[in-house]
Amino acid sequence: MTTSSQPTLRENPWFTHTVRIADLIEETEGVATYQLVMTDGNSSSMYEFVPGQFNMLYLPGVGESAISMSGDPDRNDGWIHTVRVAGNVTKTLARLQRGDTLGLRGPFGAGWPVSELVRKDVIIVAGGLGMAPLRPLVYYLMNHREQFGKIWLILGARTSDGLLYPSEYAAWRKRDIEVILTVDRATAGWNGHVGVVTQLIDRLQLSRPEQSHLVTCGPEVMMKYAAMSGLRLGIDAERIWVSMERNMQCAAGLCGHCQLGPEFICKDGPVVRYDRIRPYLFVEQL
Amino acid sequence: MATPISPLFIPKPHLQLLLNELRHRGYSVVGPTVDQEAIVYGEIQSIEQLPQGWTDEQAPGHYRLKRRDDNAWFGFVVGPHSWKKYLFPPKTTLLTAEKTESGWQFIPRSADTTKFALLGVRACELAAMRIQDQVFLNGPYQDPLYRERREHLFVISVNCTQAASTCFCTSMKTGPRCENGFDLALTEIDTGFLCEVGSERGREVLDAFVSLARRASEGSSVASNSNNDCVTANEICFATPEQLKSAENARQQAVDQITRQMETSDLPGLLLSNLDHPRWKEVGERCLSCTNCTMVCPTCFCSSVTEVRDLNMDRVERERTWDSCFNPDFSYLGGSLVRNDTASRYRQWLTHKLDGWHAQFGTSGCVGCGRCITWCPVGIDITEEVAAIREETSP
Numbered sequence: 001m002t003t004s005s006q007p008t009l010r011e012n013p014w015f016t017h018t019v020r021i022a023d024l025i026e027e028t029e030g031v032a033t034y035q036l037v038m039t040d041g042n043s044s045s046m047y048e049f050v051p052g053q054f055n056m057l058y059l060p061g062v063g064e065s066a067i068s069m070s071g072d073p074d075r076n077d078g079w080i081h082t083v084r085v086a087g088n089v090t091k092t093l094a095r096l097q098r099g100d101t102l103g104l105r106g107p108f109g110a111g112w113p114v115s116e117l118v119r120k121d122v123i124i125v126a127g128g129l130g131m132a133p134l135r136p137l138v139y140y141l142m143n144h145r146e147q148f149g150k151i152w153l154i155l156g157a158r159t160s161d162g163l164l165y166p167s168e169y170a171a172w173r174k175r176d177i178e179v180i181l182t183v184d185r186a187t188a189g190w191n192g193h194v195g196v197v198t199q200l201i202d203r204l205q206l207s208r209p210e211q212s213h214l215v216t217c218g219p220e221v222m223m224k225y226a227a228m229s230g231l232r233l234g235i236d237a238e239r240i241w242v243s244m245e246r247n248m249q250c251a252a253g254l255c256g257h258c259q260l261g262p263e264f265i266c267k268d269g270p271v272v273r274y275d276r277i278r279p280y281l282f283v284e285q286l
Numbered sequence: 287m288a289t290p291i292s293p294l295f296i297p298k299p300h301l302q303l304l305l306n307e308l309r310h311r312g313y314s315v316v317g318p319t320v321d322q323e324a325i326v327y328g329e330i331q332s333i334e335q336l337p338q339g340w341t342d343e344q345a346p347g348h349y350r351l352k353r354r355d356d357n358a359w360f361g362f363v364v365g366p367h368s369w370k371k372y373l374f375p376p377k378t379t380l381l382t383a384e385k386t387e388s389g390w391q392f393i394p395r396s397a398d399t400t401k402f403a404l405l406g407v408r409a410c411e412l413a414a415m416r417i418q419d420q421v422f423l424n425g426p427y428q429d430p431l432y433r434e435r436r437e438h439l440f441v442i443s444v445n446c447t448q449a450a451s452t453c454f455c456t457s458m459k460t461g462p463r464c465e466n467g468f469d470l471a472l473t474e475i476d477t478g479f480l481c482e483v484g485s486e487r488g489r490e491v492l493d494a495f496v497s498l499a500r501r502a503s504e505g506s507s508v509a510s511n512s513n514n515d516c517v518t519a520n521e522i523c524f525a526t527p528e529q530l531k532s533a534e535n536a537r538q539q540a541v542d543q544i545t546r547q548m549e550t551s552d553l554p555g556l557l558l559s560n561l562d563h564p565r566w567k568e569v570g571e572r573c574l575s576c577t578n579c580t581m582v583c584p585t586c587f588c589s590s591v592t593e594v595r596d597l598n599m600d601r602v603e604r605e606r607t608w609d610s611c612f613n614p615d616f617s618y619l620g621g622s623l624v625r626n627d628t629a630s631r632y633r634q635w636l637t638h639k640l641d642g643w644h645a646q647f648g649t650s651g652c653v654g655c656g657r658c659i660t661w662c663p664v665g666i667d668i669t670e671e672v673a674a675i676r677e678e679t680s681p
Contacts, residue, residue, distance in 0.1 A: 007394075013427040014380045014604075016392040039389070060383035060390055060602040061595040086620060101389025247619050249591055252427035253646075256588030256609070257616060259634070261558060262642035267426060283561045285630035 006041075009105070013252035016058055016103040017041075021096055022078055028161050030085045031129065032094065033070065035078040036104060047076045051136035052111030052243060052271040055079060056251050057093065058103030065089035066248040066266070068133035069107065074143050079104065082132035082164065108251040109270050112137045112215055113241060120213050121149040123204065123235075125197050125226045127218020128157050131164040133243055133270075134217050142175040149211070151177045152204060156197040156218070158184045197222060201229035209234030215271075217243035224281055227274050237275035244269045244277065260286060293480040293533075294492070295525040296472075298359065300499050301479065302333045304442075307495045308403040313440055316372060317405035318365070323351055325365040327372075330405070337362060344450035344656065347665030360406060360474050363450040364655050368584035369411055370418060372402045373435045376608045380591065383602040398431055403440035407468065409461030410453075410653040412443055414584035416467060420647040421587050440487065443468035447536040449543035452656030454669060457548040460653045462540040473533040480525050480533045496522055548654065548669040549676065554644035556676060557637040565674050570629025572664050577610035579658035579666075580635065585651050588616070611635050636671060 007015055019036035026032050036057075038046055054068045065087065071080025085094045096102065114137070122141065126134045134153075141148050153172065157163045160183050169179045180200050182193035193200060197218075206212050214230035216223045223242045230240045246258035246265040253267035261280035263272060280286050296304075308315050309331070317330045320337045330336065342362040343350045354361050382393045407415075422432040446462040455461035464471045469488030472479040483489050499522050525533070580586040590609040595602040609616060611634045617624035625631050643651035652668070659667045 007430070010427055011433075012394065012430045014430070015394055016381055016383075018390055018392060020389065058383075058392075060385075061593050061599050063593055064591070103383065103390060103392055245619065246624070247617060250589075253425055254422065254427060254429055254587070255590065256611065256638075257590070259638060259642070261637075262645035264646065279558070280561075285625050285627065286561065286634070 009108075009252075013105065013108075013250065013254070016105045018101050019079065019104045021098050021100050021102075024098060027082060027164055030094075031082060031164070033080060033082045034093075035071075035080055036102075037078045038104075039101070044076050047079060049073055049107040049136075050111030051114060051140050052133055053107040053109045054133075054248075054251070054270060055081065055104050055106030056108065056248075057081065057083075057089065058105070059089050059092045060103065062092045063089050064103075064249070065093075066108075066251060066270075068243075068270070070132040070135045072139040072143075073136050074139070082129070082135075084129050106251070109266060110268060110272070112140075112243075112271050113213075114140055117141075117213055118147050119149060120211050120239075121206065121208060122151045123201065123212060123214045123230070124151070124153045125201060125214065125216040125218070125223075126153070126155045127197060127216075127222040128162050129164065130216070130218030130222075130243070131155055134215070135165060137215065138172060138177065142172065142177070145175050150207075153177055153179045154182070154197050154200045155179065156182045156184070156200075156222075159187050160190045160192075161187070196225070198225045198229045201226060202232065204233060206233055206235075210236075213239045213241065215241045215243075220245070220281070227278075230274075237278060238273060240274035241271055242274055242277065243271050293473075293482045293525045293530070294496070295478055295523050295529050296481050296499075297478040297521070299333070300502075300522060301359075303498050303502060304491075304495045305330070305333065305405075307491060307498055308440065311401075311491070311494075313401045313403035315403045315405055318360070318362070320351065324349060325351070325362050327365075327367040327369065327404075327406075333359070336360075336406075341448075342450065344452045344660045345665075346452065346659050346667050347662055349660050356476075358447075358474060360444045360472075361448065363446065363448065363453060364408060364411070364657060366582050366657065366661055368414065368582065368655075368657070369404055369407060370414070370584055370587075372404065373415070373432050373439070374418065374422065374429070374587060374589075375431070378431055378606050379594075379603045380606050381604040383604070385600040395431070398434040399438070400435060401438040401440070402435065403442065405442045405444075407441050407443040407464075408446055408655075409443070409464045410455045410458075410655040411584055412441070412464055412467040413455075413458070413460035413653040414655070415441075417585045417647065417649055417651060417653065418587060420649060421585075425647075440491070441468045441470075441484075443471045443484075445471065445473040445533075445537050446540040447474060449540045450656060450660070452546060452659040453544050453654065454546040454548050454656060455654040456541065456544050457546075457550060457669075458650060458652055458654035462544070463537060473537060475529060475532040475536055480529060546656065546659075546669055548652075548672055550650070552676065553650065553672070554641040556672070557641040560675050561633065561637070563675050563678070565671065565678060566629045566633045569632050569666060569671055570627060572666055573612075573628050573632045574663060575612045575614075575628045575631055576663060577612045578661045578663065579668075580610040580612060581608065582657040582661045583639075584653060584655060584657070585639075586610070590616075611638070636668065639668075640672065 023035040070082040253264040258265040422429040443464040468484040639651040
């Protein structure tokens with residue numbers, strides 16, 4: 001819903017809201033989580049989104065960047081975004097402080113298929129910052145825990161410093177989510193798994209693979225191998241979901257940049273079903 | 287829709303009165319005119335600005351203006367411009383950001399009230415507009431500027447009476463006859479135009495124009511339904527059977543001149559299932575990645591947004607310009623380019639245009655206008671590339 005003076009996202013996907021940084025938390029080196037509050041309205045539904053969707057964050061004079069929501073979809077006290085410094089936009093964002101303003105438009109894109117997951121077992125595979133777009137899904141599953149079967153969260157990072165949101169794992173485990181951590185390289189104090197996420201997927205004992213879904217977000221190469229591991233466990237490609245990243249500029253399927261085969265990653269994705277994207281994932285330079 | 291009636295005959299000089307009537311109604315009339323050694327679209331006030339007596343000669347990588355041996359006003363095909371520049375301008379400001387004491391404020395572009403009347407829209411170009419309607423209006427998100435301009439648009443189409451060697455609209459089922467999507471449609475014959483009505487708005491403008499013409503020619507009559515009583519060539523009347531026949535012959539001439547073809551029965555599917563075909567590498571060696579094909583294409587819609595800021599960074603405009611999948615940084619992602627060579631960019635363009643477009647918008651992205659063939663500096667022919675991929679595809 002919008003106030004009468006504001007167009008809907010459909011009518012004007014370029015309409016940009018002013019948001020203020022209400023809070024920011026340093027997660028790890030170069031990664032911070034922002035709480036952004038809208039300054040131009042006050043309705044309980046203004047922060048509604050589907051886990052997996054993204055907003056366009058706008059730093060005037062620098063540009064826009066597509067950033068997934070990483071907060072709880074059942075809360076309405078702001079947009080929560082975990083951002084890693086990568087390009088000019090995120091570099092500029094990293095220099096801002098509490099109270100500063102920026103632009104935001106959204107939410108855009110297709111998210112995780114939450115309704116399809118009902119009564120199913122769910123394997124969540126996250127690599128590095130790929131945990132950020134998956135955290136809203138974790139919250140959603142926790143908030144409605146009784147609707148879902150067994151849930152695994154396999155989270156990998158280069159080193160243990162890259163494992164996002166470590167203070168929350170205990171709460172997730174308490175809600176009967178099996179959190180399995182792994183790192184590529186062990187540093188001092190690490191006594192968990194060492195190795196890639198696919199090794200851990202391969203070890204899972206699924207009691208009902210035909211009733212299981214695998215959702216994954218992380219580096220593209222990791223998602224490809226995670227999907228292949230899922231297939232080996234007996235999960236059909238129609239029940240594997242990946243969150244893709246491409247150059248998104250308009251976020252509305254109007255500018256052409258984010259295409260991969262026939263898909264507009266911004267509007268048909270970023271979350272896409274593996275069987276739809278598989279023919280194009282393995283073609284070089286597509 | 288207006289009740290179909292037989293076409294009116296409009297003597298050539300009277301077209302000026304139609305232009306006047308449209309301008310009187312607040313339309314900015316744009317039409318073909320000779321400029322930059324080509325026939326391009328621009329604002330016109332007078333029928334004298336039309337390319338009277340000019341034609342174009344087209345072939346792969348070749349375009350020349352030539353004098354005709356008659357004085358036809360629309361005796362040419364299509365040039366480097368397309369009408370998309372009016373509905374989806376090459377450069378437009380989407381948004382302005384202003385720094386205030388309470389932080390950044392974002393001011394949306396104010397609603398556009400420009401009314402364009404397009405004169406001389408060919409059948410393939412009507413098809414291109416229908417395709418861009420799918421892109422900019424009929425998906426989950428709309429482009430607001432396109433919507434505003436489209437709502438106010440008045441379209442006078444002109445049936446082709448000749449074809450270029452690069453035309454293949456008959457393959458794409460988009461022409462050469464203008465079937466719908468116009469307010470008024472003209473067919474040029476020696477002495478004037480036969481005019482069909484395609485919409486209520488077209489009917490209204492035509493009625494106003496006819497009374498204007500009647501006043502101008504002091505008592506010359508306009509035919510009623512039952513009675514075609516024109517006596518001189520200077521009157522607006524219902525077309526005579528002879529005039530109808532001439533128009534039919536003129537339109538048939540365009541059909542007969544079309545020689546180029548593109549087989550479409552296996553599109554979509556053919557290209558997306560041949561992404562590793564060796565032809566991509568081969569065409570990538572000829573293609574200059576110059577972007578001409580995408581700039582002249584009446585359906586290509588890719589764009590980029592750049593930040594235009596004043597020196598003290600208190601005011602920033604977000605400016606959208608046409609972009610092209612042939613530009614290297616078009617596929618920029620996380621510090622590198624997804625499509626890092628010309629072959630991959632040509633593959634993107636062709637598979638999108640002829641294949642992926644169907645899944646995205648329920649239609650091909652090609653209307654068979656031939657512009658990409660004519661304006662390719664090395665004469666790459668879209669129909670030939672498709673045929674090559676089909677031919678060399680192992681069964």
